[in-house]
Amino acid sequence: MVDLLIYLAAALAGAAFLLVLYRFLAGPKPADRVIAFDVLTIISITGIALAAKIEGRIIYLDVALVYALLSFLGVIVIARYLERNL
Amino acid sequence: MVYIAMLTGFILILMGLYGALTNRNILRMIVFFTLANTGTNVVLVSIGYMMGRKAPILDNAVPAAEAVARIIDPVPQALVLTAIVIGLGITALMLAYAYKLYELKRSLDISKCRELKW
Amino acid sequence: MSKAQISAKLFITLILFWMLLNGTFALDSFIVGVGASLIIVYFFRDSLSFLSEFRFTPQALMATLSYVAFFLKELVKSNLRLARIVLEPDLPINPGIVKVRTKLKSRMGRLLLANSITLTPGTLTIELEDEWLYIHWVTLESADIEGATQAIVEGFERHLEVMYG
Amino acid sequence: MQAMLDILGGLVLVSGTVFLLLGALGLNRMPDIFNRIQAGTKTTTLGxxxxxxxxxxxxxxxxxxxLLIGLFMLFTNPLSSQVxxxxxxxxxxxxxxxxxxxxYAEDHGDPS
Amino acid sequence: MIKHVIALLLLIGLGAVFAGLMVGYTPDTVLNYTANYYAEQTASEVGAANIVTAIIVTYRGLDTLGEVTVLFLTAAIIALVLKRDRQPGFEAQHGWPPSGELLHTGSRLLVPLVLLLGVYVFVKGHLSPGGGFQGGAIVASSVLLMLLTDPLRRFSHRLIAVIESGSGLAYVGIGFIGLLLGGGFLDNRILPLGSLGDMFSAGAIPVIYSLIGLKVGAEFSSMMVNLSETEEQ
Amino acid sequence: MSPLLLTMSVLLAAAMIVAGIVTIRARTISIAILASGAVSLFASVMFLLLAAPDVAMTEAAIGSGLTTFLFFFVLGRIRSGNYD
Structure with a gap:
């Protein structure tokens, strides 16, 4: 039962990943790709948490924390660049 | 899983080389260099992976007594860790020189750099 | 507020963060955390923390609880509303960028207000200047300042005013 | 006891990923960048x-x-989307x- | 056009080589000799829970010293190539839009926390994933956050240089102490090994990795500060 | 539960290749840099699935984070309008 629920959750997250990947591929503007990049990072955090659960190791969660930091910093760097380069 | 990762790494290396060979813009060449760098790292890490084994960190999930039978090869990981850090160093150096080149030539197109051609 | 007080608040925040990071209350990691936090506090004496400008009164603590409850309720509500918009075939949106006023003065309170507005039904803070907030609204209900202020800001401001002033 | 918590956790997990999927759908269906940011921020944070x-x-x-990861995301996500x-x-x-x-355009000039 | 064709031919050849490599590859099922030694001996010899850290800091410590030196040289060369003093009127010609109150408050709130996260990553490098290089990168990220919020902020180059060279000197010094008291250069057994999994375990590894973290963080910060302080002529 | 991890790695491999194609076909350099950062990001999750959390953290913090930021710093300096 629990396994089934985890499979279902992973399938839904994978579908979300593919949809956002389409937005990343299609664009059309840089800002659209940036928000898609942000959402991809956040979905990756879910993926990392699921992988940690499946492997049963808490140490993987440290990587997720670095990801959360990265998604914030990356968006701000690119936003400041877009703001300035006009 | 090993084969998937390895195939992806090889494809990334080829993509990076293709981009670096066909572009004339120096910043784009550096971007494709980092792409090929990532691909190489993926291939190297995938060589160390073994099916059904765990990460080489000893804790409750992997006690020290069973380590030999439970962990994967840690040597490629140490190698790749070094490679990533040095990769950033190389990229930063290339970017600094690219910027200097841009200041001199006012252009990013390397076909305009003709001093060393004959 | 004195300098020592600001530093002490920052130190407490850092220690709490360190404890959550480690997940244990073992003595050895606590010692390392205290050392690292002291060094960071030395370099960032004038920095802000979650506790700075917080009023330590019973009313403020009560307001914090009700603020968290209200915020979680609004967060779930906003997601359900957005889900309904996304799932409807003809995409019933009516966007606009409105301007609202806030009474809050403290920086932490204003930051929390802007973040809460971003996470609540259909609104996204674009810019905060002086007392004006510019907000993108997916389902525009009223375009004038007073009406928009009442619809968007006041629910949070009531709690945050007690907490931070 | 743990078995019940497992089932409950699985249900919460699935509901979270449902929100992620809705956010991804919103990212594709919304017509302009501001609406996409709205869809991208709220649903991914809650999800x-x-x-x-x-x-x-x-x-x-x-x-x-x-809990730490959740709090960190709850704080940084709206900030980055605002920027x-x-x-x-x-x-x-x-x-x-x-x-x-x-x-905003009335007060600051419209660059578009 | 001819260039593309040549490039494609070259890549097809390389791809054939790669395909040959992949077809001939079979994954190992048991650890090879070196890895077997590391897996068996790390817990008793070095006392670090993270075997990758044990390899990087102790078994191959000298290589890591060389790696840190390469990073130092990179930072120094970037400083040499790009360093230029700011002229007056820099603010006007640079045209950064103001960062706004929200980002300003948020970054002042987050910078100490991000720094503490970096410290956590390199102090616990012997127990969990992470270590000096990752922690140094996170420390540098907090410097980057400060730079982004306030692009005109002057960083003390002196402070960065002092941290960088001080931790480098201490790193080499610990190496020589290991030569004198332990079994060789950068031997970690100059401090008690402790029990596996504690914060104070694995001898000198946490100290060495913290020094590497500080040094790498200072080097990355100096790279970014130098890159951001240059200006167009 | 290995099949789940296998599916995740297939998804990530596809995502890496798609992002690589975006890098090659990008019209402006900033998009190319963003897409190569995305390749690094997916590679980092792939490292995690390949049981290398140390490498995953390094790739996320250094390969995907700092490299991208350095590129944008330099790109911000070079403002010649048209890059191609």
Missing amino acids: TMLTLAGIGLMQPDWSMKL LARAAHRGGARKTPETEVDR
């Missing part, structure tokens, strides 16, 4: 927090680190024709 809560219910000894929205507005992003009023 990730629910996912982390679900895993926390399954593994109660991990809950402190999961991105302002950058898009200053960069003259195309707004969907249904946008009725734009007070």
Whole structure:
């Protein structure tokens, strides 16, 4: 039962990943790709948490924390660049 | 899983080389260099992976007594860790020189750099 | 507020963060955390923390609880509303960028207000200047300042005013 | 006891990923960048927090680190989307024709 | 056009080589000799829970010293190539839009926390994933956050240089102490090994990795500060 | 539960290749840099699935984070309008 629920959750997250990947591929503007990049990072955090659960190791969660930091910093760097380069 | 990762790494290396060979813009060449760098790292890490084994960190999930039978090869990981850090160093150096080149030539197109051609 | 007080608040925040990071209350990691936090506090004496400008009164603590409850309720509500918009075939949106006023003065309170507005039904803070907030609204209900202020800001401001002033 | 927590955690996990999927759908269906940022921020924040809560219910000894990740995301996510929205507005992003009023452009000039 | 064709031919050849490599590859099922030694001996010899850290800091410590030196040289060369003093009127010609109150408050709130996260990553490098290089990168990220919020902020180059060279000197010094008291250069057994999994375990590894973290963080910060302080002529 | 991890790695491999194609076909350099950062990001999750959390953290913090930021710093300096 629990396994089934985890499979279902992973399938839904994978579908979300593919949809956002389409937005990343299609664009059309840089800002659209940036928000898609942000959402991809956040979905990756879910993926990392699921992988940690499946492997049963808490140490993987440290990587997720670095990801959360990265998604914030990356968006701000690119936003400041877009703001300035006009 | 090993084969998937390895195939992806090889494809990334080829993509990076293709981009670096066909572009004339120096910043784009550096971007494709980092792409090929990532691909190489993926291939190297995938060589160390073994099916059904765990990460080489000893804790409750992997006690020290069973380590030999439970962990994967840690040597490629140490190698790749070094490679990533040095990769950033190389990229930063290339970017600094690219910027200097841009200041001199006012252009990013390397076909305009003709001093060393004959 | 004195300098020592600001530093002490920052130190407490850092220690709490360190404890959550480690997940244990073992003595050895606590010692390392205290050392690292002291060094960071030395370099960032004038920095802000979650506790700075917080009023330590019973009313403020009560307001914090009700603020968290209200915020979680609004967060779930906003997601359900957005889900309904996304799932409807003809995409019933009516966007606009409105301007609202806030009474809050403290920086932490204003930051929390802007973040809460971003996470609540259909609104996204674009810019905060002086007392004006510019907000993108997916389902525009009223375009004038007073009406928009009442619809968007006041629910949070009531709690945050007690907490931070 | 743990078995019930497992089932509950699984249900919370699935509901979190449902929100992630809705956000991804919104990202594709919304017509302009501001609406996309709205869809991207709210749903992913709640979705990730629910996912982390679900895993926390399954593994109660991990809950402190999961709580930290959740709090960090709850704080940084709206901030970064606000900065991105302002950058898009200053960069003259195309707004969907249904946008009725734009007070920010009235006060700061419209670059688009 | 001819260039593309040549490039494609070259890549097809390389791809054939790669395909040959992949077809001939079979994954190992048991650890090879070196890895077997590391897996068996790390817990008793070095006392670090993270075997990758044990390899990087102790078994191959000298290589890591060389790696840190390469990073130092990179930072120094970037400083040499790009360093230029700011002229007056820099603010006007640079045209950064103001960062706004929200980003300003948020970054002042987050910078100490991000720094503490970096410290956590390199102090616990012997127990969990992470270590000096990752922690140094996170420390540098907090410097980057400060730079982004306030692009005109002057960083004390002196402070960065002092941290960088001080931790480098201490790193080499610990190496020589290991030569004198332990079994060789950068031997970690100059401090008690402790029990596996504690914060104070694995001898000198946490100290060495913290020094590497500080040094790498200072080097990355100096790279970014130098890149951001240059200006167009 | 290995099949789940296998599916995740297939998804990530596809995402890496798609992002690589975006890098090659990008019209402006900033998009190319963003897409190569995305390749690094997916590679980092792939490292995690390949049981290398140390490498995953390094790739996320250094390969995907700092490299991208350095590129944008330099790109911000070079403002010649048209890059191609």
